[in-house]
Amino acid sequence: MDNLLYILTYIAVTASAISGALEARKYNMDIVGATTTAFVTAFGGGTVRDLLLGRTPVFWLTSPWLVVIVFIVGAISFYRIDTISNNLLAIADAIGLGLFSILGATYALQLDLSPVVAVLMGVVTGIFGGVLRDLFCNRIPSVFRQNTELYATCSFIGTWVFIFLHWLNIDSFISAAIAATIIFILRIAAVRFKMTLPAPKIGKGV
Amino acid sequence: MDNLLYILTYIAVTASAISGALEARKYNMDIVGATTTAFVTAFGGGTVRDLLLGRTPVFWLTSPWLVVIVFIVGAISFYRIDTISNNLLAIADAIGLGLFSILGATYALQLDLSPVVAVLMGVVTGIFGGVLRDLFCNRIPSVFRQNTELYATCSFIGTWVFIFLHWLNIDSFISAAIAATIIFILRIAAVRFKMTLPAPKIGKGV
Amino acid sequence: MDNLLYILTYIAVTASAISGALEARKYNMDIVGATTTAFVTAFGGGTVRDLLLGRTPVFWLTSPWLVVIVFIVGAISFYRIDTISNNLLAIADAIGLGLFSILGATYALQLDLSPVVAVLMGVVTGIFGGVLRDLFCNRIPSVFRQNTELYATCSFIGTWVFIFLHWLNIDSFISAAIAATIIFILRIAAVRFKMTLPAPKIGKGV
Numbered sequence: 077m078d079n080l081l082y083i084l085t086y087i088a089v090t091a092s093a094i095s096g097a098l099e100a101r102k103y104n105m106d107i108v109g110a111t112t113t114a115f116v117t118a119f120g121g122g123t124v125r126d127l128l129l130g131r132t133p134v135f136w137l138t139s140p141w142l143v144v145i146v147f148i149v150g151a152i153s154f155y156r157i158d159t160i161s162n163n164l165l166a167i168a169d170a171i172g173l174g175l176f177s178i179l180g181a182t183y184a185l186q187l188d189l190s191p192v193v194a195v196l197m198g199v200v201t202g203i204f205g206g207v208l209r210d211l212f213c214n215r216i217p218s219v220f221r222q223n224t225e226l227y228a229t230c231s232f233i234g235t236w237v238f239i240f241l242h243w244l245n246i247d248s249f250i251s252a253a254i255a256a257t258i259i260f261i262l263r264i265a266a267v268r269f270k271m272t273l274p275a276p277k278i279g280k281g282v
Numbered sequence: 283m284d285n286l287l288y289i290l291t292y293i294a295v296t297a298s299a300i301s302g303a304l305e306a307r308k309y310n311m312d313i314v315g316a317t318t319t320a321f322v323t324a325f326g327g328g329t330v331r332d333l334l335l336g337r338t339p340v341f342w343l344t345s346p347w348l349v350v351i352v353f354i355v356g357a358i359s360f361y362r363i364d365t366i367s368n369n370l371l372a373i374a375d376a377i378g379l380g381l382f383s384i385l386g387a388t389y390a391l392q393l394d395l396s397p398v399v400a401v402l403m404g405v406v407t408g409i410f411g412g413v414l415r416d417l418f419c420n421r422i423p424s425v426f427r428q429n430t431e432l433y434a435t436c437s438f439i440g441t442w443v444f445i446f447l448h449w450l451n452i453d454s455f456i457s458a459a460i461a462a463t464i465i466f467i468l469r470i471a472a473v474r475f476k477m478t479l480p481a482p483k484i485g486k487g488v
Numbered sequence: 489m490d491n492l493l494y495i496l497t498y499i500a501v502t503a504s505a506i507s508g509a510l511e512a513r514k515y516n517m518d519i520v521g522a523t524t525t526a527f528v529t530a531f532g533g534g535t536v537r538d539l540l541l542g543r544t545p546v547f548w549l550t551s552p553w554l555v556v557i558v559f560i561v562g563a564i565s566f567y568r569i570d571t572i573s574n575n576l577l578a579i580a581d582a583i584g585l586g587l588f589s590i591l592g593a594t595y596a597l598q599l600d601l602s603p604v605v606a607v608l609m610g611v612v613t614g615i616f617g618g619v620l621r622d623l624f625c626n627r628i629p630s631v632f633r634q635n636t637e638l639y640a641t642c643s644f645i646g647t648w649v650f651i652f653l654h655w656l657n658i659d660s661f662i663s664a665a666i667a668a669t670i671i672f673i674l675r676i677a678a679v680r681f682k683m684t685l686p687a688p689k690i691g692k693g694v
Contacts, residue, residue, distance in 0.1 A: 100632070106685045108640040109632025123540070128329070130338025132542025133599060137609075140602040158690045187339060190346040197343075214628045216420045220306070220315025228314040273312045278364045334535070336544025393545060396552040403549075422626045426512070426521025434520040479518045484570045 081175075086145065088172025091165055092118035093146045096209050097153035098160070103213050107154055113212050114150030115143075120208035121201040125180050129187060129197070170230075170263040174256035177202035177231040178238055182252070191239045198235035202259075203228045222275050226266035229273065234259030287381075292351065294378025297371055298324035299352045302415050303359035304366070309419050313360055319418050320356030321349075326414035327407040331386045335393060335403070376436075376469040380462035383408035383437040384444055388458070397445045404441035408465075409434050428481050432472035435479065440465030493587075498557065500584025503577055504530035505558045508621050509565035510572070515625050519566055525624050526562030527555075532620035533613040537592045541599060541609070582642075582675040586668035589614035589643040590650055594664070603651045610647035614671075615640045634687050638678035641685065646671030 096117030100110040119136045126134040136143055180201025184194035203219050206227075210217040219227045238255035242248065265271065302323030306316040325342045332340040342349055386407025390400035409425050412433075416423040425433045444461035448454065471477065508529030512522040531548045538546040548555055592613025596606035615631050618639075622629040631639045650667035654660065677683065 101688060103628055104634050105628065105632045106634045106636065106687065108685065109629070112632060112640075127333055127539055128338070128340050128343065130336075130340075130542075132540070133601065134540050134542075137540065137596075137599075137601055137605050140604040143604055143608065155688045156690075184343075187343075189339065189343055192346040192349055193343045196349065211417065211623065212629065212632070214420065214626065216309055216311065217315070217418065220311040220318060220418070222310050222312045224312065228318075273314065275312065276307060276361045278362075333539055334544065334546050334549065336542075336546075390549075393549075395545065395549055398552040398555055399549045402555065417623065420626065422515055422517065423521070423624065426517045426524060426624070428516050428518045430518065434524075479520065481518065482513060482567045484568075 084171055084175055085142075087168050088175055089118045089142060089146060090149050091168030091172060092205055093149040094153045094157065094160065095165060095169065096205075097150040098157065099209060099213055101154055107151060109212075110154035111147050111150040113209055114153070115146050116212060117205045117209040118146045120205035121176055121180070121203060122205075124204045124208075125183065125197055125201045128200070129183060131183065166267050167264065170260045170267075173202045173227070173231055173263055174234065174259035177235050177259055178252045178256050181235045181238055182248070185239075185242065191243075194239060195232065195235045198238070199228050199231045202231035223272060226271050226273065227263065230259045230262035230266060233262060290377055290381055291348075293374050294381055295324045295348060295352060296355050297374030297378060298411055299355040300359045300363065300366065301371060301375065302411075303356040304363065305415060305419055307360055313357060315418075316360035317353050317356040319415055320359070321352050322418060323411045323415040324352045326411035327382055327386070327409060328411075330410045330414075331389065331403055331407040334406070335389060337389065372473050373470065376466045376473075379408045379433070379437055379469055380440065380465035383441050383465055384458045384462050387441045387444055388454070391445075391448065397449075400445060401438065401441045404444070405434050405437045408437035429478060432477050432479065433469065436465045436468035436472060439468060496583055496587055497554075499580050500587055501530045501554060501558060502561050503580030503584060504617055505561040506565045506569065506572065507577060507581065508617075509562040510569065511621060511625055513566055519563060521624075522566035523559050523562040525621055526565070527558050528624060529617045529621040530558045532617035533588055533592070533615060534617075536616045536620075537595065537609055537613040540612070541595060543595065578679050579676065582672045582679075585614045585639070585643055585675055586646065586671035589647050589671055590664045590668045593647045593650055594660070597651075597654065603655075606651060607644065607647045610650070611640050611643045614643040635684060638683050638685065639675065642671045642674035642678060645674060 093114040096114035097110040099117075100113035103109075105113065119142075123134050123136070126132065177198040179198075181194045181198035184197040189197075206219050207217040210219075218224050234255045237258055238251055241251035241254060299320040302320035303316040305323075306319035309315075311319065325348075329340050329342070332338065383404040385404075387400045387404035390403040395403075412425050413423040416425075424430050440461045443464055444457055447457035447460060505526040508526035509522040511529075512525040515521075517525065531554075535546050535548070538544065589610040591610075593606045593610035596609040601609075618631050619629040622631075630636050646667045649670055650663055653663035653666060
């Protein structure tokens, strides 16, 4: 089972690193910008989570291999990947969204924090990699924009399911597997059917 | 007295959440962006303060009700508030500026840090919510711009007054009340009379 | 020797503060924006390092004099410096790059972290002041752009040299001096000969 988790983590981190590096290339960054953006996309969410919870040194400081992988994947993507299947990237990214959301919530529950903030930690872990990537690329985070398919919402729903199963005393590995799968499926469905959140009907003036 | 502090905190946090959500709507964000921006505006300053001082888990992780309020206020503002009195918002925001500046300085003094950095922590707590809101909206923070009315300056002056009263061994609640009131009045006066800081007279080239 | 370190630190911090304040002026910021940008440029890298490693309160909270210097230098630069020698600024900045990179790596090694993350902490300490300055000015960090001369790369190479000398059990002060000098010379050479990193030959589309 631990092996499965390892493999899923590496898949998700690789997807984030590729997406970060290719995004950086669009904005005329060099290899320093590309690997940094890859890094921030892959580890940003978990880093923000660790800082807020006070879990320092942050997780990747004690996982040198994960760091090396991100840099290598980022560099190769930047120099060598011309086109890549968006579907493949979306699937790998959705695995990460499920995995990291549940991980974030788990760490919050371990500190006996309330369900509300556990869900928040889950969503933050899931989405802040992409948020920081977009800040580095100097644009409004795509996950906040009206025409973006459900992303944080999938993490939000799935993490509440996880909290609920946890409250029912279901075995934590089973709860995690169910909740992460729900997040994965919701996200894939959102991309496939272009599901977005309702925009306000009132004007933009204040 | 504690009740008064509670009420003032909720007023200030509500004002921040409204301002964050409405700002997000101007930039075509969806409800995820609006609630996140509301959250960051309300809690950003205190979060940066807690991270710098090493007070983790950061304050809102142990205040689930405050978190819930911000999300509800943010969501309602985003979908339902068409126009809102700028005066009302400015008054509520000035309450928060006074309150949170003094709170930031108090925490620094508790760690026996020097007056200079205590003032700095006060100002950071007071202004960084707005700074982070503007970074998320992808623009230069309004509190840094030349045509913005005094904001950080009010916090700076009032926090020095607080430090001075503290040094005179005045009761800390009375010192805090005086200093927060000074910040509040300065800010309202700055908005009312459009007071800004002097711009440099020399050119912008380097 | 401690005196030399002190002098070099003040030179580097002064250079960062000047560069931050002048950059802020270009973007029509007021004195609040200028001193904050000066502050972030001077202390941003070390702050990110301290947060990631869990070294709180962060370093400048216990160095009030350094804080005061940055504010005074920032304010004077903003109001009074019309033109300044770019060569002088580049030399002072390169001193800081060398000094702070090695300092960052040293702190990571003190926590028994692996060489890979020690190098990363060195580079982060060296470059994140400039990265945060550019985020506040609402632009893509210059150190990430294709036409920027080698910057992070100098820090990266020099920090690896430091790790290697450390592994050979060379006296840590001598190792630090050699490595910081290498970073300094590399950076000056990069600016002088306009050395940049190779851009990818493939298209920007994904």
